[in-house]
Amino acid sequence: MGGLVLLSLVLVTISFREDGSGPLASVQNGAAAVLRPFQVAADRVAEPFRDAYGWSNSLLDARSDAARLEKENELLRQQVAERQLALRENVTLRKLLAYRNGPRFPEGYAGLAAAVISRPAGAYAQAIVIAAGREDGVRTDDPVVTQDGLVGKVSRVSSRTSRVTLLTDDASAASALDVETQAFGIVRSGDGARAPLRLDRVPKEARVAIDDTIVTSGWSSPRLSSLYPRGIRIGRVTSVGRTDTDLYTQVQVTPFADLSSLEAVLVLIPVDRKDLAR
Amino acid sequence: MSAALRIAPLVFVAAIVQVTVLGGARVLWAEPDLLLVTIVCVALAAGSIPGAAAGFAGGLLVDVMTLGTLGTTSIVLTLAGYWAGRYGETTGRGRRYAAPLAAFAISIFAGLGAVALHFLLGEPVAARDALVTAVPSAILAAVLALGVSRITGLILEPPRGLERPRQVELV
Numbered sequence: 001m002g003g004l005v006l007l008s009l010v011l012v013t014i015s016f017r018e019d020g021s022g023p024l025a026s027v028q029n030g031a032a033a034v035l036r037p038f039q040v041a042a043d044r045v046a047e048p049f050r051d052a053y054g055w056s057n058s059l060l061d062a063r064s065d066a067a068r069l070e071k072e073n074e075l076l077r078q079q080v081a082e083r084q085l086a087l088r089e090n091v092t093l094r095k096l097l098a099y100r101n102g103p104r105f106p107e108g109y110a111g112l113a114a115a116v117i118s119r120p121a122g123a124y125a126q127a128i129v130i131a132a133g134r135e136d137g138v139r140t141d142d143p144v145v146t147q148d149g150l151v152g153k154v155s156r157v158s159s160r161t162s163r164v165t166l167l168t169d170d171a172s173a174a175s176a177l178d179v180e181t182q183a184f185g186i187v188r189s190g191d192g193a194r195a196p197l198r199l200d201r202v203p204k205e206a207r208v209a210i211d212d213t214i215v216t217s218g219w220s221s222p223r224l225s226s227l228y229p230r231g232i233r234i235g236r237v238t239s240v241g242r243t244d245t246d247l248y249t250q251v252q253v254t255p256f257a258d259l260s261s262l263e264a265v266l267v268l269i270p271v272d273r274k275d276l277a278r
Numbered sequence: 279m280s281a282a283l284r285i286a287p288l289v290f291v292a293a294i295v296q297v298t299v300l301g302g303a304r305v306l307w308a309e310p311d312l313l314l315v316t317i318v319c320v321a322l323a324a325g326s327i328p329g330a331a332a333g334f335a336g337g338l339l340v341d342v343m344t345l346g347t348l349g350t351t352s353i354v355l356t357l358a359g360y361w362a363g364r365y366g367e368t369t370g371r372g373r374r375y376a377a378p379l380a381a382f383a384i385s386i387f388a389g390l391g392a393v394a395l396h397f398l399l400g401e402p403v404a405a406r407d408a409l410v411t412a413v414p415s416a417i418l419a420a421v422l423a424l425g426v427s428r429i430t431g432l433i434l435e436p437p438r439g440l441e442r443p444r445q446v447e448l449v
Contacts, residue, residue, distance in 0.1 A: 001330040001360045008334065008356055011349030015341075016399055024348060031342045038290075039298050039343060046299040 089115070092264045099147035100266060106229035111145075111266040112136060117161065119262075126169035126189070126259075127152075132267060133160040141227050143268040149233035149256035150174065150216060151265055162267070166259050167234070168196045174228050177217040178237070181207045184217060187234055187253060195252035196259070197235055202249040204242060212237040214253050229268065281324050282331075284433050289332050292316035293339040301344075308414035313340065314388055315422045317355050318362040318381045319430040322370065326363025333359030347399060354391050358384045377427035378420035385419035386412050 014024050093113060100111040114132035132138050134157050142154040144164045152172055156163040165172055168189045176187045176199060183206035185199040202208055214237065218230025233256050241250035296313040303310060313336050321329020337352025362380045370376035393408040 001327065001356065004330050004334040004356045005353060008337070008349040008353035011338075012347060012353065012395075012399070013349075015348035028342050028345065028348055032345055035294075035339070035343050038294050042294045042298040046295070050299065 089263060095147040096264055096266050099145075104231070104233075106231060106268065108271050109143075109229060109268040110271055112138065112269055113264060113266055114138075114162075115264050116262045126166040126172075127155070128164050128166065128262060128265075130162050130164055130265060130267070131160070133158050133162050135159050137269050137273070138162050138267050139269075139273070143228045143232070144265050145232055145268060146257045146262065146265055148258070149235065150228065151257050151259065151262065153227055154267065164265070167255060168259055174234065175217045175219065175226055176214050176234055178206075178208050179213040179215055180209065181212065183208050185248075185251065187214065190252060195238060195254065197253040197255055199237070199251035199253050200248065202251055204247070204249055206249065208237060208240050208249060208251050210237050210240060281328055281434060285320055285324060285328060285332050286335070288316060288320065288430065288433060289313070289336045290339065293336050293343070297340055297343045304411075305418060306414060307411060308418035309411050310418055310422065311385065311388075311415065312422060312426070313337075314355065314358060314385060315381050315419050315426050316430065317359045318384055318419075319377055319423060319427040320434065321359040321361075321363035322366035322377055322380060322427065323430050323434040324363070325367060326360050329359030329363030329366075330356045331359070333357070347401075350392070350395055350399070354388050354395065357391070358388050361387075377423040381423035382416045382420040385416040389415060 011024070014022070015028070018025050096111070096113050099105060100113075105111065112132055114130040114136075116128050117131045118129035130144070138154055138157050140154055140157055144151040144153060150167055152164050152166040152169070154162050155165040167174065167187065170189050172189060174187045175184070177184050178199075183202055185202040185206075187197050188200050190196045190198045199208070199214060214234045216228040216230060216232040216234060217226070218228055218232075219226045235253040235255040237251055238254045239250075239252040243250075292313045296311065300310045300312055317329060317333045317336055320332045324332075333355030334352045337350075337355035338348065340346075340351045341348045362384055365380050366376060370380060373379075389408055389412050393403050393405055396403045397405075
C-alpha cells in the first residue's frame with residue numbers, strides 16, 4: 001500500500017511539473033487515446049438514459065416554473081387591477097376637486113371628499129356607505145353630491161363612516177326647479193330604471209319641456225332652510241305628460257349623477273358649522 | 279479465475295461509467311461516485327491490498343481519461359481502498375451494513391482529501407461546494423453501496439461448491 005501511495009505521489013509530482021508536455025504526459029495522452037473508444041461507447045449507451053433523466057428533470061423544473069409563473073401572474077394581475085382602480089379613483093377625485101374649486105360649487109359650503117366603501121346590496125336599498133363620519137365633521141342630513149349632480153343626503157353617521165340615502169330612495173325628496181322655465185316641484189324617486197326620478201307637484205299650467213335641466217331650488221326663511229343649497233344640478237327631463245284627470249304634470253327625470261357606480265362623493269358641510277368645530 | 283482478473287473489469291467499468299455518465303451529475307445536491315463505492319465494496323470483499331491496488335488503478339484510469347494531474351485521484355482511492363479493506367478485515371467482518379457504513383464515511387473523507395490535495399497543487403477549488411455536497415454525496419454513496427456490494431459479492435466470492443479444502447486433519 002505504501003508503495004502505491006508513493007507511486008501516486010511520484011506521479012503527481014512528475015505530472016504536475018511536466019504541465020502537459022513531457023514523457024509522462026505523452027504516455028497519459030496515449031492511454032487516453034486507447035481508452036477513448038470505451039468512453040465513447042459508454043457515452044452512447046448512457047445517452048438515452050441521460051436524456052431521459054434530463055427530460056424528467058426538465059419536466060419537474062417546468063412544473064415548478066409553471067407554478068411560480070402562475071403565482072407571479074396572479075400577483076401582476078392583482079397589481080394591474082389595483083393600479084386601474086387607483087387610476088380611476090384618481091380621475092374621479094380630480095373631477096370632484098375641479099367641481100369643488102369651480103363656480104358651480106354652492107356658496108357657504110365646504111366639500112369633504114369621501115370614498116364610497118359599500119353599495120346597496122339589493123334594488124330596494126338605495127343607499128351607500130362612505131368613508132367619512134362624525135370625526136370628519138359629517139352630520140345627519142348633510143347633502144352629498146358629485147361633480148355631475150346631487151346624490152342624496154347623509155341619513156346616519158358613525159365616527160368614521162356614514163350612510164347616504166340616495167335620491168332614488170322612496171324616502172328622499174328635494175325641492176327643485178326647472179332652470180329654463182323656473183317651474184317648481186319636488187324631486188322624488190321614480191317608477192323604475194328607465195326614469196329613476198320624477199318631478200312631482202308641478203302645476204299643470206307650468207311649462208316644462210324635455211331636456212330641461214332640473215336643479216335644487218333651495219330656500220330659506222329666518223328660522224328654517226332647505227336641506228339642499230340652491231343650484232345643485234339634479235337631472236334632465238326625459239318625458240312630460242299631462243292628462244285631464246291628473247292634478248299635476250307628470251315629469252320624469254334622469255339624474256346627472258350615475259348613482260349605480262359611485263366611487264367618491266363630496267359631502268357638503270356648511271362653512272359656519274366647520275368654523276364652530278374649530 | 280484469480281481475484282485480480284475479476285476485480286479489473288469491475289473497476290474498469292466503474293471508472294468508465296464514472297467519467298462518462300456520472301461525471302458532473304447531481305442528484306439532489308449529491309454527486310454520485312460509483313468508482314469510490316466500487317473500490318470500497320471490492321476492498322471489503324477482497325481485502326486491503328487488493329482494495330488499495332484497485333483504488334490506485336481506478337484512480338489512474340480516471341486521471342488518464344480526464345487528462346488531469348496523474349496520481350491525484352489514485353492517491354485518494356488507494357487510501358480509500360486500503361482503509362475499507364482494513365475495516366473489512368477487522369471490525370467490519372461479517373457485518374451486514376459494513377458496505378454502506380464504510381461508503382458513507384470514506385466518501386466524506388475522500389471528498390475532503392481530494393479538496394485538500396487539489397488545494398495543495400494550487401488548483402482552484404471551492405471548499406464550500408465540497409462541504410455542501412459532502413453529506414448528501416455520502417448518503418448517496420451509502421445507498422449505492424447496498425447494490426454495488428451485492429454485485430461485487432457475487433463476482434468476487436467463489437461459489438461454495440467450488441471451494442476446495444486446503445488442509446486435512448487426520449483423526
